[in-house]
Amino acid sequence: AxxxxxxxxxxxxxxxxxxxxxxxxxxxxxxxxxxxxxxxxxxxxxxxxxxxxxxxxxxxxxxxxxxxxxPRDPTMRGLRWPEEWPLRVERPPYWLKSSETGVYGKPAPEDFQADYEHWKRVISNSYMEGLGIDWSSVRNVMDMKAVYGGFAAALRNMKVWVMNVVPIDSPDTLPIIYERGLFGLYHDWCESFSTYPRSYDLVHANHLFSKIKKR
Known part of the structure; x- marks a missing residue:
């Protein structure tokens, strides 16, 4: 059968x-x-x-x-293989079009790149030095509002595993996260998560709770 x-x-x-x-x-x-x-x-x-x-x-x-x-349109997602690692985590997917507006208001590919550059600076200037994080004890990381997965991408040279969460009331960027070769899922943060938060050594929540308060 x-x-x-x-x-x-x-x-x-x-x-x-x-x-x-x-x-x-x-x-x-x-x-x-x-x-x-x-x-x-x-x-x-x-x-x-x-x-x-x-x-x-x-x-x-x-x-x-x-x-x-x-899909039949060669510019649509799913008809071409992504770039090989690590280029796929750094470059916008081929199906992100400049005619589309990204999450932060710029053309989508430019928005993607600006987000990645932003998180590389933040990781380098703050997370590595200024926040007092003992990275030797960090293995599992959660980004509670991942957007493009830029935070996880900026950590790609670290020996950590990052779960990217796309809130259900946010733009649907999970396909972009997958295209980058990263892990991710959808979630409603007004509901409990399906695993213990304390199973993560570092939880990152950029501009998440201010939005939840309005719901």
Whole structure:
């Protein structure tokens, strides 16, 4: 049944292995690179999602048993591989357009770059020296309002792991964070977080609480 479903979803089985000791198996599939396989299917099961369905909607959205078509416009997200590391964490994604306005009001690519340069300065001038942080004891970091993930990007040479949180009432910048090769998720800070805050050694909240007070 699983193989029938994956074939219908146009997933190509690349490799399948099983551990000799504990007999645990793993299968690796490759998703299609374009829509041709979807169009050739004899039965639309599972069906393709409607044009109005937002593939990026992720918060309090009911799951639908459908698949989204791949974008056809070569300038859209998802049609090209990102830059290799570490360039991908430093440069704006190719799909950020100058015609779009960024979070801080500048053209999106310029906004991205300005945010990154800002956090590099703040990390260098304050977090490394002026705040008295013992970085030898810091491993897990949370940025409670990550925006573009610039804070995490500025820490990329440190031996730390950063969870980037995009509040649900903020602009949806999580795809940019992922494109940079960083971790992240959405969250409503009027609700409890799904892990203990004290599991993080450093919690960063830039202009977060002033906004929450207004809700």
């Amino acid at each position: 699983m193989s029938v479903l994956t074939r219908s979803m146009c997933w190509n089985l690349v490799n399948k292995v099983k551990d000799r000791v504990n007999r645990v198996g793993a299968a690796i599939f490759q998703k299609p690179m374009d829509n041709r396989c979807y169009d050739r299917r004899s039965a639309a099961n599972p069906p393709l999602c409607g044009e109005s369905d937002n593939p990026d909607a992720a918060w309090n959205v009911s799951l639908q048993s459908c698949m989204h078509r791949l």
